[in-house]
Amino acid sequence: MIQIICGTNRNDSISKKISIIYQQILNELGLKSNIIDLSELPDDFVFSALYDNAGKNQDFNVFREVMVEAEKFVFIVPEYNGSFPGVLKTFIDGLIFPDTFKNKKAALVGLSSGIQGAGLALSHLTDIFNYCNMHVLAQKPKLMHIEKNMNNGSELGDLYTGLLKEQAELLVEF
Amino acid sequence: MIQIICGTNRNDSISKKISIIYQQILNELGLKSNIIDLSELPDDFVFSALYDNAGKNQDFNVFREVMVEAEKFVFIVPEYNGSFPGVLKTFIDGLIFPDTFKNKKAALVGLSSGIQGAGLALSHLTDIFNYCNMHVLAQKPKLMHIEKNMNNGSELGDLYTGLLKEQAELLVEF
Amino acid sequence: MIQIICGTNRNDSISKKISIIYQQILNELGLKSNIIDLSELPDDFVFSALYDNAGKNQDFNVFREVMVEAEKFVFIVPEYNGSFPGVLKTFIDGLIFPDTFKNKKAALVGLSSGIQGAGLALSHLTDIFNYCNMHVLAQKPKLMHIEKNMNNGSELGDLYTGLLKEQAELLVEF
Amino acid sequence: MIQIICGTNRNDSISKKISIIYQQILNELGLKSNIIDLSELPDDFVFSALYDNAGKNQDFNVFREVMVEAEKFVFIVPEYNGSFPGVLKTFIDGLIFPDTFKNKKAALVGLSSGIQGAGLALSHLTDIFNYCNMHVLAQKPKLMHIEKNMNNGSELGDLYTGLLKEQAELLVEF
Numbered sequence: 001m002i003q004i005i006c007g008t009n010r011n012d013s014i015s016k017k018i019s020i021i022y023q024q025i026l027n028e029l030g031l032k033s034n035i036i037d038l039s040e041l042p043d044d045f046v047f048s049a050l051y052d053n054a055g056k057n058q059d060f061n062v063f064r065e066v067m068v069e070a071e072k073f074v075f076i077v078p079e080y081n082g083s084f085p086g087v088l089k090t091f092i093d094g095l096i097f098p099d100t101f102k103n104k105k106a107a108l109v110g111l112s113s114g115i116q117g118a119g120l121a122l123s124h125l126t127d128i129f130n131y132c133n134m135h136v137l138a139q140k141p142k143l144m145h146i147e148k149n150m151n152n153g154s155e156l157g158d159l160y161t162g163l164l165k166e167q168a169e170l171l172v173e174f
Numbered sequence: 175m176i177q178i179i180c181g182t183n184r185n186d187s188i189s190k191k192i193s194i195i196y197q198q199i200l201n202e203l204g205l206k207s208n209i210i211d212l213s214e215l216p217d218d219f220v221f222s223a224l225y226d227n228a229g230k231n232q233d234f235n236v237f238r239e240v241m242v243e244a245e246k247f248v249f250i251v252p253e254y255n256g257s258f259p260g261v262l263k264t265f266i267d268g269l270i271f272p273d274t275f276k277n278k279k280a281a282l283v284g285l286s287s288g289i290q291g292a293g294l295a296l297s298h299l300t301d302i303f304n305y306c307n308m309h310v311l312a313q314k315p316k317l318m319h320i321e322k323n324m325n326n327g328s329e330l331g332d333l334y335t336g337l338l339k340e341q342a343e344l345l346v347e348f
Numbered sequence: 349m350i351q352i353i354c355g356t357n358r359n360d361s362i363s364k365k366i367s368i369i370y371q372q373i374l375n376e377l378g379l380k381s382n383i384i385d386l387s388e389l390p391d392d393f394v395f396s397a398l399y400d401n402a403g404k405n406q407d408f409n410v411f412r413e414v415m416v417e418a419e420k421f422v423f424i425v426p427e428y429n430g431s432f433p434g435v436l437k438t439f440i441d442g443l444i445f446p447d448t449f450k451n452k453k454a455a456l457v458g459l460s461s462g463i464q465g466a467g468l469a470l471s472h473l474t475d476i477f478n479y480c481n482m483h484v485l486a487q488k489p490k491l492m493h494i495e496k497n498m499n500n501g502s503e504l505g506d507l508y509t510g511l512l513k514e515q516a517e518l519l520v521e522f
Numbered sequence: 523m524i525q526i527i528c529g530t531n532r533n534d535s536i537s538k539k540i541s542i543i544y545q546q547i548l549n550e551l552g553l554k555s556n557i558i559d560l561s562e563l564p565d566d567f568v569f570s571a572l573y574d575n576a577g578k579n580q581d582f583n584v585f586r587e588v589m590v591e592a593e594k595f596v597f598i599v600p601e602y603n604g605s606f607p608g609v610l611k612t613f614i615d616g617l618i619f620p621d622t623f624k625n626k627k628a629a630l631v632g633l634s635s636g637i638q639g640a641g642l643a644l645s646h647l648t649d650i651f652n653y654c655n656m657h658v659l660a661q662k663p664k665l666m667h668i669e670k671n672m673n674n675g676s677e678l679g680d681l682y683t684g685l686l687k688e689q690a691e692l693l694v695e696f
């Protein structure tokens with residue numbers, strides 16, 4: 001079971017759409033996956049589920065358990081202010097350390113409206129996951145101008161679909 | 175008026191103690207400052223003050239206004255999971271863009287219990303602030319083993335106090 | 349006198365052309381500048397001018413002197429293998445430490461044939477210069493698809509010229 | 523056959539000593555390895571073996587062939603000016619792209635006289651290798667205060683030896 005993390009809590013995000021597309025790709029490869037949508041986190045988890053309150057928020061604990069049991073992850077990461085969304089790092093800060101990520105594997109996908117494709121965001125996240133002793137797949141698609149590459153607002157063009165398929169196949173063997 | 179941002183929402187944080195020490199240093203240099211403590215943010219700001227809700231949370235708007243009016247900032251940044259706390263980036267994601275940081279100046283201070291001194295955290299934050307067109311002072315003290323360098327739990331040793339004073343003086347001219 | 353460093357030793361590089369264009373822009377602003385072309389470095393400087401041989405290569409010493417006397421720099425940085433050219437860092441490794449960069453100012457420009465615009469290269473260089481206590485201007489133009497934006501192989505299109513002019517004006521006040 | 527790259531061309535470097543120690547560790551694990559010492563590169567390779575001259579320097583070609591045939595690498599990386607030595611990146615710039623690193627595996631070790639342990643250097647290198655589609659092992663020992671941790675100038679203390687052994691074992695399975 002691969003956990004796909006939709007890296008923002010924005011409603012109706014493009015990241016959510018990409019997460020669903022990625023799940024379909026994994027499905028075609030015969031792999032089961034689950035989408036973790038940060039928009040479903042408890043509204044006050046930044047205060048009720050971290051530090052002295054770690055483990056005390058039952059709704060957040062459901063996320064903690066799912067994450068700690070997974071072996072492989074896919075992170076869909078939109079670019080906010082030149083890096084990843086703060087909510088994604090806050091989510092990571094609330095997870096069980098070091099068991100959630102230690103010696104596990106992750107694939108990262110970057111999205112941006114502009115031209116960077118979240119390149120710096122993926123670099124920063126790689127630093128964080130490596131610190132947590134999680135290996136990161138070298139291939140990290142950077143989907144720039146994402147809106148222009150979505151047809152009808154929900155279908156991804158062939159170029160980007162191809163990049164995600166290539167990454168997904170590599171993740172299987174990683 | 176220099177805004178000092180205590181970069182975590184943890185209660186009774188060392189970052190808060192360093193923020194107070196930094197304010198005293200600025201005071202001795204004849205500079206007025208204000209401490210923004212992320213532990214005072216609204217509990218649900220990650221959902222109630224971002225994206226479609228930007229500007230709608232009156233309690234968070236107070237922070238937005240203070241930040242957009244400042245010209246210089248000091249960020250006190252503890253190391254969480256190899257980078258800065260997620261709540262700090264989430265706070266940044268909720269601010270007014272691009273006016274909050276554009277062509278302004280910032281000084282960064284890193285803290286860690288371990289040996290890194292938040293070095294990667296400060297690198298990541300520099301990327302983010304440069305993306306927001308804010309200049310970052312080159313000198314960024316990395317206060318490793320911070321607990322061991324606090325006397326009586328609240329006084330900072332001479333070495334680290336000296337580093338902060340040196341940075342504060344440079345910030346005045348920056 | 350602003351030193352413009354052409355960040356590669358490749359012959360007839362686009363970086364050299366951008367360096368010349370940047371010099372013209374500075375000239376129009378009434379500022380004198382000089383271009384340091386890494387293609388003119390001694391062929392064996394990596395061995396004859398570093399470590400135990402620091403200061404012993406008279407041809408390299410000319411570069412050392414020019415660099416240590418400057419107050420402001422512009423670095424034109426092409427993307428090689430996802431970062432800056434190794435020769436640029438080797439050049440930096442041969443300079444006088446800490447006087448060459450300490451408390452000085454730099455502006456960085458990134459170039460790439462692909463879509464990254466040397467974004468990671470500029471982030472890495474910022475880390476290095478900040479380590480050397482040199483302040484880096486927040487605005488760092490990332491000139492992606494540079495060949496497509498050069499007319500007749502030597503003139504830069506309006507968009508990129510505008511970005512360089514904007515940066516140059518900011519460097520004057522920085 | 524694992525290639526161990528001594529990441530500096532400095533004579534009698536500590537990196538060389540660590541490279542030899544790492545080879546012994548791999549030997550005890552039953553793995554064959556070879557040390558590539560950048561101090562043995564042709565003095566003028568920065569000019570005679572890159573760009574238009576790629577493949578034309580027979581002495582450098584020996585290095586190119588050894589690197590392109592390897593499947594796993596260990597990079598011993600001293601900290602110079604807050605990052606890796608320029609000569610290491612220049613060496614990478616002269617290798618065969620994309621075959622040298624694509625879908626291969628690397629382990630990185632950082633060294634420093636100061637307190638950083640080459641942390642930023644390893645982050646920068648990870649960016650570069652990931653760009654080249656090479657996977658980097660999450661565990662990257664940062665050997666700070668390296669001189670103080672060398673006995674008799676050549677033996678590594680137990681703490682650091684343990685970190686290298688742990689990494690080497692992980693590299694076998696990576």
